[in-house]
Amino acid sequence: MKLELLINQKIYALDVAPDEMLADTLRSKGFLSIRKGCDTSCCGLCTVWIDGKPVLSCTMLSFRVAGKAITTIEGIQPEAEKFARILAAEGSEQCGFCSPGFIMTVIAMKNELKNPTEQDIQHYLAGNLCRCTGYMGQMRAIKTYLRGEVQ
Template sequence: MQITLTINDKLVTWDVEQDEFLADTLRAHGYLSVKKACETSCCGLCTVWVEEKSVLSCTILSVRAHGKKITTIEGVPNEAGEFARVLTAEGSEQCGFCSPGFVMNVLAMKNELVNPSDEEIIHYLTGNLCRCTGYMGQLRAVKTYLGVL
């Protein structure tokens, strides 16, 4: 089956299987920042934006993305770089395996929430698992990035 979508502002047409998930399609076409780890749709590593909203790409069939705008971390290099600098400055960077999905959700949060509380930030990022940290450094970095300290 053939789908057409806009990925990081580039129009593409790809052949996909009817039961293929978007995460697998993206990885097959070189978007290796989109990762799968949990196989239960609860780790957040596969987060991309579909029509500017955070979506777990391991839960959406590729055929459902037909005609839609998809953004991966490769499509927001300036914003991702800015947040990465804050993570580093706060001493919050870890191994990086979870970073692409985490960064995509932080950037989406910046676009959606105004002056969020700690509880709102934690709630928004609940689906992003990191096995390297206790999350306090990440929370500090997110608050710094959002300017809510």
């Protein structure tokens, strides 16, 4: 089916299958930050924003997001880099494979929650799995980021 998708503030005229998931559409258009880690909607690697809110692009049918604003990490590189530098200072990007989805969720949280507690942060990020870091360094980086310190 033919539709237009607004991806990172540019309009893409696309022909997608009705069963095509947004993650596949995005990867096919060169947004290679989108990764699939689980196939069962529970790892968070493929997280993008729809109208600013984090969703699983692997579980979102592409036709459903026509008319909405889709944001991938490619679309917010300056802010993503700002947090990535803090994350890297903690060594907590490690293999980096889950980082784009994680960073998209962290920035969405920053935009959505005011002064989140550690528990709020854990709850908001419960859908982002990481096998390398053990999560502690990610929490340190998030706290630094939320304090607004630039490294």
